[in-house]
Amino acid sequence: MSRIGVFICHCGENIGRTVDCAQVAQAMGELPGVVHSVDYKYMCSDPGQALIKQAIKEHNLDGVVVGACSPHMHEKTFRKAAAAAGLNPYLCEMANIREHCSWIHEDRAEATEKAKGLVRFIVEKIKYNRPLSNIFIPVNRRALVIGGGIAGIQAALDIADGGREVILVEKESSIGGHMSQLSETFPTLDCSQCILTPRMVEVAQHPRIKLLAYSEVESVDGYIGNFEVKIRQKARSIDVSKCNGCGECTKNCPNKKIPSEFEQGLGFRTAIYVPFPQAVPNIPVLDRDNCALFKGRAKGVKKQVCGKCATVCGRRAIDFDQQDSFITEKVGAIIVATGYQLYWIGKEQESEILHGYGEYGYGTIPDVIDGLQFERLASASGPTGGKILRPSDGKEPKKIVFLQCIGSRDRAKGMEYCSKICCMYVAKHTMLYHHKVHDGKAIVFYMDIRAGGKGYDEFVRRAIEESHALYLRGRVSSLTRNGDTIRVQGVDTLSGEPVSIDADMVVLATAMRPQPGITSLAQKLSVSYDLHGFLNEAHPKLRPVETNTAGIFVAGACQAPRDIPDSVAMASATASKVLGLFSNEQLEREPLIARVDRQTCTGCFHCERVCPYGAVERFEVKDRKGNLIKVIAEVNQGVCQGCGTCQATCPSKSIELDGFTDEQIFAAVNAL
Amino acid sequence: MSVPAKEKASSFEPNIVAFVCNWCTYTGADLAGTSRLNMAPNVRIIRLPCTGRIDTLFILKAFERGADGVIVSGCHPADCHYTAGNYHARRRFAVFRELMEFMGVDPQRITFSWVSASEGGKWAEVVNSTTEKVRELGPFVSYPRVAHAQVK
Numbered sequence: 001m002s003r004i005g006v007f008i009c010h011c012g013e014n015i016g017r018t019v020d021c022a023q024v025a026q027a028m029g030e031l032p033g034v035v036h037s038v039d040y041k042y043m044c045s046d047p048g049q050a051l052i053k054q055a056i057k058e059h060n061l062d063g064v065v066v067g068a069c070s071p072h073m074h075e076k077t078f079r080k081a082a083a084a085a086g087l088n089p090y091l092c093e094m095a096n097i098r099e100h101c102s103w104i105h106e107d108r109a110e111a112t113e114k115a116k117g118l119v120r121f122i123v124e125k126i127k128y129n130r131p132l133s134n135i136f137i138p139v140n141r142r143a144l145v146i147g148g149g150i151a152g153i154q155a156a157l158d159i160a161d162g163g164r165e166v167i168l169v170e171k172e173s174s175i176g177g178h179m180s181q182l183s184e185t186f187p188t189l190d191c192s193q194c195i196l197t198p199r200m201v202e203v204a205q206h207p208r209i210k211l212l213a214y215s216e217v218e219s220v221d222g223y224i225g226n227f228e229v230k231i232r233q234k235a236r237s238i239d240v241s242k243c244n245g246c247g248e249c250t251k252n253c254p255n256k257k258i259p260s261e262f263e264q265g266l267g268f269r270t271a272i273y274v275p276f277p278q279a280v281p282n283i284p285v286l287d288r289d290n291c292a293l294f295k296g297r298a299k300g301v302k303k304q305v306c307g308k309c310a311t312v313c314g315r316r317a318i319d320f321d322q323q324d325s326f327i328t329e330k331v332g333a334i335i336v337a338t339g340y341q342l343y344w345i346g347k348e349q350e351s352e353i354l355h356g357y358g359e360y361g362y363g364t365i366p367d368v369i370d371g372l373q374f375e376r377l378a379s380a381s382g383p384t385g386g387k388i389l390r391p392s393d394g395k396e397p398k399k400i401v402f403l404q405c406i407g408s409r410d411r412a413k414g415m416e417y418c419s420k421i422c423c424m425y426v427a428k429h430t431m432l433y434h435h436k437v438h439d440g441k442a443i444v445f446y447m448d449i450r451a452g453g454k455g456y457d458e459f460v461r462r463a464i465e466e467s468h469a470l471y472l473r474g475r476v477s478s479l480t481r482n483g484d485t486i487r488v489q490g491v492d493t494l495s496g497e498p499v500s501i502d503a504d505m506v507v508l509a510t511a512m513r514p515q516p517g518i519t520s521l522a523q524k525l526s527v528s529y530d531l532h533g534f535l536n537e538a539h540p541k542l543r544p545v546e547t548n549t550a551g552i553f554v555a556g557a558c559q560a561p562r563d564i565p566d567s568v569a570m571a572s573a574t575a576s577k578v579l580g581l582f583s584n585e586q587l588e589r590e591p592l593i594a595r596v597d598r599q600t601c602t603g604c605f606h607c608e609r610v611c612p613y614g615a616v617e618r619f620e621v622k623d624r625k626g627n628l629i630k631v632i633a634e635v636n637q638g639v640c641q642g643c644g645t646c647q648a649t650c651p652s653k654s655i656e657l658d659g660f661t662d663e664q665i666f667a668a669v670n671a672l
Numbered sequence: 673m674s675v676p677a678k679e680k681a682s683s684f685e686p687n688i689v690a691f692v693c694n695w696c697t698y699t700g701a702d703l704a705g706t707s708r709l710n711m712a713p714n715v716r717i718i719r720l721p722c723t724g725r726i727d728t729l730f731i732l733k734a735f736e737r738g739a740d741g742v743i744v745s746g747c748h749p750a751d752c753h754y755t756a757g758n759y760h761a762r763r764r765f766a767v768f769r770e771l772m773e774f775m776g777v778d779p780q781r782i783t784f785s786w787v788s789a790s791e792g793g794k795w796a797e798v799v800n801s802t803t804e805k806v807r808e809l810g811p812f813v814s815y816p817r818v819a820h821a822q823v824k
């Protein structure tokens with residue numbers, strides 16, 4: 001027989017005004033199993049808690065029910081008090097008679113009756129509570145960072161500086177991400193490479209960072225503190241241990257006309273190449289699709305075609321037969337920083353919900369370019385050496401039209417969100433243009449100017465006032481060729497007049513989208529993502545860098561469009577979360593998780609199919625001789641988050657969620 | 673939106689149980705409380721971690737024990753605290769509804785809704801409208817009597 005104590009709180013007047021607390025306490029005292037039932041003005045106060053502690057000892061209570069506010073408010077308080085008096089904290093529960101009763105009803109008799117019902121639910125439920133103890137999970141204090149853009153770099157450096165080992169996985173042959181492509185950066189116009197390159201070098205030289213460039217995450221197993229990650233190191237066709245980055249191979253590669261991805265197609269590279277001079281690691285990669293030797297092999301030509309790079313390599317580092325290799329790393333936390341891509345606005349689209357802008361002639365009119373292409377033109381290390389020149393004929397454009405919100409905020413194109421950074425970089429582009437072409441005219445079509453941020457609005461004002469950019473509010477309906485120029489037809493919605501401009505060049509500020517392939521990575525990690533593929537944070541305000549999978553964090557533009565300051569701030573936040581997690585050898589967590597009854601589990605694994613976390617594992621039951629009797633489900637304590645979907649699904653009722661077992665819920669329902 | 677006293681006296685007061693998830697609806701109901709939104713006193717909440725945890729047997733049991741109506745409410749699709757529990761719940765209840773109909777229980781006695789942690793007002797609406805609806809339907813007749821009626 002239980003020995004339950006019931007404690008009804010008046011919460012000053014908050015509950016007492018509408019609920020007759022004494023009457024509730026008295027009624028509860030008459031329930032079977034309740035040996036002590038009282039009411040008090042403020043249960044959460046020190047004397048209130050003392051009352052509970054004293055009662056636990058005096059009446060030898062084995063269950064405590066506090067009828068008061070929401071458990072979200074004070075469950076921890078009362079469980080702590082119970083524990084202090086020697087009662088297992090999970091034998092203490094709350095009934096919510098404030099938010100769910102006294103505050104929402106006026107009639108005292110009705111509210112009192114309802115309060116009795118609510119407390120009775122919990123009294124009946126608690127008869128089936130089991131004492132539970134917190135779970136301790138060992139933590140492997142190394143971190144994995146996926147993506148080597150500025151966000152990933154910052155996170156890796158912070159964690160490594162904090163004393164923990166980091167593995168940084170980057171899918172391209174160099175780290176740096178988009179920031180390495182930028183010319184100068186808003187809002188201060190400092191040179192992007194100049195502030196980024198030292199950081200990249202620091203990563204490469206850090207004793208606690210293991211950089212795996214040209215690699216991708218293949219699979220992820222495990223749970224917070226104990227992930228096991230399989231990483232594919234893609235074949236560079238170069239023996240990394242031998243290469244010293246002298247560059248002879250790239251110099252001698254005969255295929256020099258491959259459009260460079262780094263230059264956004266505005267420059268060329270060789271088949272064996274380093275994407276940009278400051279690349280880290282400074283080791284080339286062989287693009288097999290464009291290499292004469294591999295093309296020859298594919299055609300079945302017996303004689304080796306080309307192979308010049310290997311001939312000139314003094315260190316014999318080139319290995320045409322290199323295969324992808326795999327390594328497995330054990331880590332305790334994972335940071336995802338895979339960044340973004342720009343919306344491709346050509347006609348064909350990768351996904352059905354997206355629609356291109358055929359009317360803008362992107363891809364067919366060579367002088368219609370996107371923002372990143374403009375960055376390359378403006379960059380001192382770019383294909384034009386920092387001169388703004390038209391891709392079509394290399395002439396200096398005297399009139400450039402910039403179009404904002406291309407794709408962004410456009411439901412018809414499948415993206416209703418604001419890309420956030422474009423207002424700023426367009427203003428930057430008009431300034432850079434003005435600095436380089438003094439008699440040039442920049443015209444910007446915008447929907448709204450969104451320049452929230454320190455020094456941001458001032459920056460846009462400078463573009464307008466000092467660089468004399470002409471801002472027109474409105475949309476452009478079409479871009480067509482008009483002889484040597486591009487006819488821009490649109491409307492100025494402030495004056496209501498249609499506008500027609502003949503521009504020498506048009507720059508489209510296209511939307512930021514998540515990286516391709518992010519959804520398959522997210523699925524490997526069990527991290528949820530939104531309609532567009534941006535990764536979801538656990539809580540938009542209070543847990544902005546955590547994901548719903550414990551131990552996995554997000555930083556930078558993979559979570560939403562972000563500029564560099566935001567990405568860096570987020571990255572440092574993830575690092576502090578990870579270092580916090582790593583501050584203990586073991587992780588303590590609440591034991592409200594699922595548990596399998598080995599006797600009755602039949603091994604149907606319905607639970608495995610519905611578990612959102614992959615927490616269900618297979619357990620082999622063997623006899624003494626080691627013969628297999630059956631394979632049943634087992635819950636991984638580190639992975640289970642306690643949603644209980646498995647329990648509602650289990651046909652043999654063999655899996656139970658502690659704290660919310662069938663017995664407990666039915667007991668409450670029976671008290672109706 | 674309290675029920676006018678005069679009407680109340682004449683009509684029957686239904687007993688309604690709400691099975692709600694801890695993260696969205698329970699918190700939404702807390703918010704209704706903090707916002708002092710007056711509502712019908714007929715609904716009593718049983719807290720579960722997730723709608724995915726709700727076994728349809730809970731609902732059957734509730735009717736057996738004298739409930740006249742049941743509310744099931746959790747996070748909006750795509751907002752589940754546990755990523756996907758509410759989707760499992762949704763599928764389960766789609767089938768369950770048919771079972772209720774088959775058994776002769778008016779499916780109108782069960783309200784399924786999504787109420788987020790910020791929708792205190794919506795919670796009050798769900799409580800009031802369900803109470804109103806169940807009041808109109810009258811007391812729930814026990815399962816044996818339902819079965820009996822079907823046989824005839």
Ligand SMILES: Cc1cc2nc3c(=O)[nH]c(=O)nc-3n(C[C@H](O)[C@H](O)[C@H](O)COP(=O)(O)OP(=O)(O)OC[C@H]3O[C@@H](n4cnc5c(N)ncnc54)[C@H](O)[C@@H]3O)c2cc1C
Binds near residue numbers: 146215428558
């Ligand atoms: C035209 C333009 C101009 C801009 N100008 C400015 C500016 O002036 N100031 C400013 O603050 N911001 C500017 N930005 C924004 C800036 O580029 C971003 O804020 C910043 O690059 C975000 O950093 P990130 O690390 O999150 O992403 P990224 O830079 O995109 O880096 C992501 C990295 O992850 C790697 N990766 C992706 N997927 C995987 C995978 N599956 N496995 C392993 N690695 C992966 C990528 O290869 C990449 O290296 C501009 C953006 C554009 C488009």
